[in-house]
Amino acid sequence: MSDAAPTTASSGRRRWPxxxxxxxxxxxxQPFIIVLCLVVLRIPPPEPSPRYxxxxxxxxxxxxxxxxxxxxxxxxxxxxxxxxxxxxxxTRPGSEPQGxxxxxxxxxxxxxxxxxxxxxxxxxxxxxxxxRPDRNTPEIxxxxxxxxxxxxxxxxxxxxxxxxxxxxxxxxxxxPDEMLRPSYNARxxxxxxxxxxxxxxxxxxxxxxxxMWAMRRHEPAYGVLAAAMAIGVTQAFFQTPLQDxxxxxxxxxxxxxxxxxxxxxxxxxxxxFGWKWPRYGWVIFVPGLVVAAATMVGxxxxxxxxxxxxxxxxxxxxxxxxxxxxxHSVWRRQDAASVMLGCALTIVLTCWALDLLSxxxxxxxxxxxxxxxxxxxxxVAIGAALTWRFARALNQVDGFAANMVTLVREAEEKxxxxxxxxxxxxxxxxxxxxxxxLMRDLHDGLGGQLVSIVALSERGxxxxxxxxxxxxxxxxxxxxxxxxxDIGGDLMLALGSWxxxxxxxxxxxxxxxxxxxxxxxxxxxxxxxxxxxxxxxVRLLDxxxxxxxxxxxxxxxxxxxxxxxxxxxxxxxxxxxxxxIEDDGKGFEPGPNGEAAAGQHAARGxxxxxxxxxxxxxxxxxxxxxxxxxVRLTLPRRFPDSDAAAG
Amino acid sequence: MxxxxxxxxxxxxxILLVEDDAPTLWRLQDALAKAGxxxxxxxxxxxxRASLAQSGPKVLLTDLQLPDGHGNELIRETxxxxxxxxxxxxxxxxxxxxxxxxxxxxxxxxxxxxxxxxDIAATVRExxxxxxxxxxxxxxxxxxxxxxxxxPPPGPPLNTAKLTPREIDIxxxxxxxxxxxxxxxxxxxxxxxxxxxxxxxxxxxEVHTRGEAVFEALQQGLxxx
Numbered sequence: 001m002s003d004a005a006p007t008t009a010s011s012g013r014r015r016w017p018x019x020x021x022x023x024x025x026x027x028x029x030q031p032f033i034i035v036l037c038l039v040v041l042r043i044p045p046p047e048p049s050p051r052y053x054x055x056x057x058x059x060x061x062x063x064x065x066x067x068x069x070x071x072x073x074x075x076x077x078x079x080x081x082x083x084x085x086x087x088x089x090x091t092r093p094g095s096e097p098q099g100x101x102x103x104x105x106x107x108x109x110x111x112x113x114x115x116x117x118x119x120x121x122x123x124x125x126x127x128x129x130x131x132r133p134d135r136n137t138p139e140i141x142x143x144x145x146x147x148x149x150x151x152x153x154x155x156x157x158x159x160x161x162x163x164x165x166x167x168x169x170x171x172x173x174x175x176p177d178e179m180l181r182p183s184y185n186a187r188x189x190x191x192x193x194x195x196x197x198x199x200x201x202x203x204x205x206x207x208x209x210x211x212m213w214a215m216r217r218h219e220p221a222y223g224v225l226a227a228a229m230a231i232g233v234t235q236a237f238f239q240t241p242l243q244d245x246x247x248x249x250x251x252x253x254x255x256x257x258x259x260x261x262x263x264x265x266x267x268x269x270x271x272x273f274g275w276k277w278p279r280y281g282w283v284i285f286v287p288g289l290v291v292a293a294a295t296m297v298g299x300x301x302x303x304x305x306x307x308x309x310x311x312x313x314x315x316x317x318x319x320x321x322x323x324x325x326x327x328h329s330v331w332r333r334q335d336a337a338s339v340m341l342g343c344a345l346t347i348v349l350t351c352w353a354l355d356l357l358s359x360x361x362x363x364x365x366x367x368x369x370x371x372x373x374x375x376x377x378x379x380v381a382i383g384a385a386l387t388w389r390f391a392r393a394l395n396q397v398d399g400f401a402a403n404m405v406t407l408v409r410e411a412e413e414k415x416x417x418x419x420x421x422x423x424x425x426x427x428x429x430x431x432x433x434x435x436x437x438l439m440r441d442l443h444d445g446l447g448g449q450l451v452s453i454v455a456l457s458e459r460g461x462x463x464x465x466x467x468x469x470x471x472x473x474x475x476x477x478x479x480x481x482x483x484x485x486d487i488g489g490d491l492m493l494a495l496g497s498w499x500x501x502x503x504x505x506x507x508x509x510x511x512x513x514x515x516x517x518x519x520x521x522x523x524x525x526x527x528x529x530x531x532x533x534x535x536x537x538v539r540l541l542d543x544x545x546x547x548x549x550x551x552x553x554x555x556x557x558x559x560x561x562x563x564x565x566x567x568x569x570x571x572x573x574x575x576x577x578x579x580x581i582e583d584d585g586k587g588f589e590p591g592p593n594g595e596a597a598a599g600q601h602a603a604r605g606x607x608x609x610x611x612x613x614x615x616x617x618x619x620x621x622x623x624x625x626x627x628x629x630x631v632r633l634t635l636p637r638r639f640p641d642s643d644a645a646a647g
Numbered sequence: 648m649x650x651x652x653x654x655x656x657x658x659x660x661x662i663l664l665v666e667d668d669a670p671t672l673w674r675l676q677d678a679l680a681k682a683g684x685x686x687x688x689x690x691x692x693x694x695x696r697a698s699l700a701q702s703g704p705k706v707l708l709t710d711l712q713l714p715d716g717h718g719n720e721l722i723r724e725t726x727x728x729x730x731x732x733x734x735x736x737x738x739x740x741x742x743x744x745x746x747x748x749x750x751x752x753x754x755x756x757x758x759x760x761x762x763x764x765x766d767i768a769a770t771v772r773e774x775x776x777x778x779x780x781x782x783x784x785x786x787x788x789x790x791x792x793x794x795x796x797x798x799p800p801p802g803p804p805l806n807t808a809k810l811t812p813r814e815i816d817i818x819x820x821x822x823x824x825x826x827x828x829x830x831x832x833x834x835x836x837x838x839x840x841x842x843x844x845x846x847x848x849x850x851x852x853e854v855h856t857r858g859e860a861v862f863e864a865l866q867q868g869l870x871x872x
Binding site: 470471474477478481482485487490492493495496497498499500504507508515517522 | 739740741742761762763765766782783784786787788821822823824825826829
């Protein structure tokens, strides 16, 4: 920890100059972009040949006549009655080819009614697109051939102005239709079709981003941007002719769209760049709501005033805030997205400033408003970039998934290999353990018996003895093989085989075997029972039977198998199995240590029995008197895991 | 005794004894001949087949490891050609590996090589009377095969699908060392019917033909076509 702190600080210090350099570069880039914008915007929009320009008019406004030269600004008005009337004339030389002639108005605010020789040929108020001051809609009208006279013709234009912005009429061209049409088309493409295309694009992105947000609720940035785009699209497409009063209120409502939209975009930027939502963040929506409220309560004039006074500055403030957010993001994240957004905002801000200057006639201009267009272009760029980012994220997820599949497969193979190794090792260990046990068991029983067979055969005269020894060896071999079998902890299954062997053993001696198993179950099941337990118990029982046969001279042997649930089991509820072997032989006198005095062989047998019982955790109880011997083996509640006593 | 000698005099039971180890063969032959059986012996598969062709014996006693083949071949052939012949396998240890495989080809009993002479004769007589011998370890092996486990336990393949719950209960009793009388008591049977059940069990474990073997393997899902 003490090491980490200085390292972080020094690396931070090292990163500082790099960050600062980047920020300075970014800030220096912005004026360059502004200058570039100004240069580009100075390129005049397409205009017909100056030959067909008509610029000299006499203007009658408020009963006052004056001669004016187009382009001309008039004062702002709030009524449709008695609009400013521009009267002029144009000449149609007789030498001109007899084609159709048109009047083209490249730019005007807000509406025009054009009459040639006293007959109205165009009223722009019926064209909803032309009614929007934020679109630089041109108009063109073909002069009917019957109206057109060779030589001088009258041209009068009524300019309808609805405040608060001032009226404007750009230079008018009158001439052959084929000469005017190309520049009209070019302007329509730029100022009418292009915004519609952008709006359509915004509509598509609004749907895509809306779906993204619906599927990823934890990323509200997408949803906010979708809302911004939806508002922009509504504003672009819901437009009605001015005279249509049914929707005029809706029309004016749409005026509030721009401040709301910019507030949404600001919200998006804050969320996108990971800002903490400010406590009074909702304030940015207030201007848009104020404008909307003004349209609800007041008339069209009030709403337009509200827009110009509240809405337009709000849009500007939002744009400035956006630029600050982008700049901060450049400083903090140093990524391409922030730089791009910042540069785009500079362009939009420049256009917005120029528009304001032109609306308030602070600079000489032809009133071409570009803020809306540039803003739409920026939104479309943001949306496209987001979609691109999303697709890239999907690709990364795909790559990640493929990577994971490979990793999982590798891990699986490793695991499998190690599992096989481990299994191999475990099997080898088990085999070795089993072999050790088998060796010991064979040594204990079969080995000794085979040695006796050898000894007997060397004596040469003891056929019966050899037979007995060999039989005992076979018996023991069967016991060893039997004990290898998995009996599932049920000692009764081992005793079943033992009973058969004892029966066969007793038959030639003419000793009766009485088998008393209490209940069909007999003994409790011990899941922890292992083959070596079984072999010890069976050998112990064998020893008891052999003693009865060889030394006690018994005529009857009784084997009782029962499960005791007596007072001994108070501490634990588990019942204990008990096997009792009784004979009716002559018995023996147990010595002070419980050892028999009757011969060394029997003594060793008893010692063996005790040792075997101890190894299995069983209790051995020996009683003997003149009436017979009783060996009682009480099985443990739980057999011990390890053969500790075996050494 | 008189009944036995009468029976022996009227129609001595013919036994074909197939065993390649000479001392063992003498021992078994002596024990059976003394008990009044008519014993023919063979030391190889070929000899046994020749002897079988001459006369179908009442009882076939055969070792498994023979110089010119396996005793199971002889058991299968005998079972097909002389369905009335009782077949017993001679085993050193009475282990399930040898006994069960012999039972699936048609044997209905087994004899331990070191059994006492009186036991040898008694076992054969019991078999002729329809009482098949069974040991606790054989019974244990069979009932463990009736318990469904994910992995078949080691040992020869065995189809226990035909065994009834009662027969399985009897096998459990034998595996745990209960006598026939005790088993009959526990299960509410007559003591005399238990040995007959054992023979039925052996018969049900027999795989008769190759076609049947395939069918049963299909039934048990051991193979898939």
